[in-house]
Amino acid sequence: MIFESHAHYDDEVFDEDREQLLASFKEKGIDTVVNVGASLAGCRATVELTKEYPFIYGAIGIHPSEVGELNEDNFTSLKEWCALDKIVAVGETGLDYHWPEPGPALQKDWFERQLALAGEVKLPVIIHSREAAKDTLEIMQAHHAGEIGGVVHCFSYAKEMAREYLNMDFYFGIGGVITFKNAKKLKEAVEYIPMEKILLETDSPYLAPEPYRGKRNSSLHLPYVAQSIADIKGISYEEVVEITENNARRLFGL
Numbered sequence: 555m556i557f558e559s560h561a562h563y564d565d566e567v568f569d570e571d572r573e574q575l576l577a578s579f580k581e582k583g584i585d586t587v588v589n590v591g592a593s594l595a596g597c598r599a600t601v602e603l604t605k606e607y608p609f610i611y612g613a614i615g616i617h618p619s620e621v622g623e624l625n626e627d628n629f630t631s632l633k634e635w636c637a638l639d640k641i642v643a644v645g646e647t648g649l650d651y652h653w654p655e656p657g658p659a660l661q662k663d664w665f666e667r668q669l670a671l672a673g674e675v676k677l678p679v680i681i682h683s684r685e686a687a688k689d690t691l692e693i694m695q696a697h698h699a700g701e702i703g704g705v706v707h708c709f710s711y712a713k714e715m716a717r718e719y720l721n722m723d724f725y726f727g728i729g730g731v732i733t734f735k736n737a738k739k740l741k742e743a744v745e746y747i748p749m750e751k752i753l754l755e756t757d758s759p760y761l762a763p764e765p766y767r768g769k770r771n772s773s774l775h776l777p778y779v780a781q782s783i784a785d786i787k788g789i790s791y792e793e794v795v796e797i798t799e800n801n802a803r804r805l806f807g808l
């Protein structure tokens with residue numbers, strides 16, 4: 555069965571049909587979802603989703619673009635949520651230099667704090683890194699991220715960077731971008747990454763695969779991602795689904 559390793563079903567674009575959508579997953583072959591917190595409100599909603607749906611697990615963290623809302627008080631809440639039963643990771647956390655705000659210093663600061671938190675609560679970390687390859691890697695190495703373990707979500711760098719993350723024994727979240735015609739660099743990277751290190755993800759509601767590019771994404775579109783990976787690796791669709799599920803269960807301890 556398909557393991558969705560990264561989605562945001564707390565997003566308001568799912569308000570109109572969240573219940574029906576999530577209820578349809580099982581019969582479409584999707585049996586586990588990790589809902590990923592990106593803001594304080596998102597983390598709160600993630601905890602609620604894990605209570606409401608047996609097949610939803612949660613990750614607690616603040617996206618680099620949202621770290622402006624963090625302070626010592628609410629950082630304590632993150633730590634408390636991490637102790638809950640169905641919370642399986644810290645994240646998403648990392649660096650995003652695509653937008654000028656918040657500035658790099660603030661982003662780095664809270665990234666380091668969240669890495670330290672992951673080490674403290676002994677959970678793997680979900681990394682978000684966009685246009686910030688070098689700084690992300692430096693901070694991860696300085697914080698011995700290899701000992702914490704985790705996944706680089708929506709991996710979008712080239713093969714050379716994949717090698718660096720492999721050296722830390724990290725996993726790679728591969729999503730809809732792999733189906734895009736212009737994703738040549740990413741396809742080369744996926745060819746290079748061992749199958750045992752790949753997780754399926756959508757980042758729903760974002761990054762819908764072809765032929766739904768630009769539309770609202772959901773885990774129902776994961777078969778397009780799995781088929782692309784199967785084509786690149788020269789293995790069957792079923793093997794991709796099975797291996798990525800085993801990988802995700804190993805990483806998240808499920």
Ligand code: NI
Nearest residue numbers: 560590646757
């Ligand atoms: Ni995300």
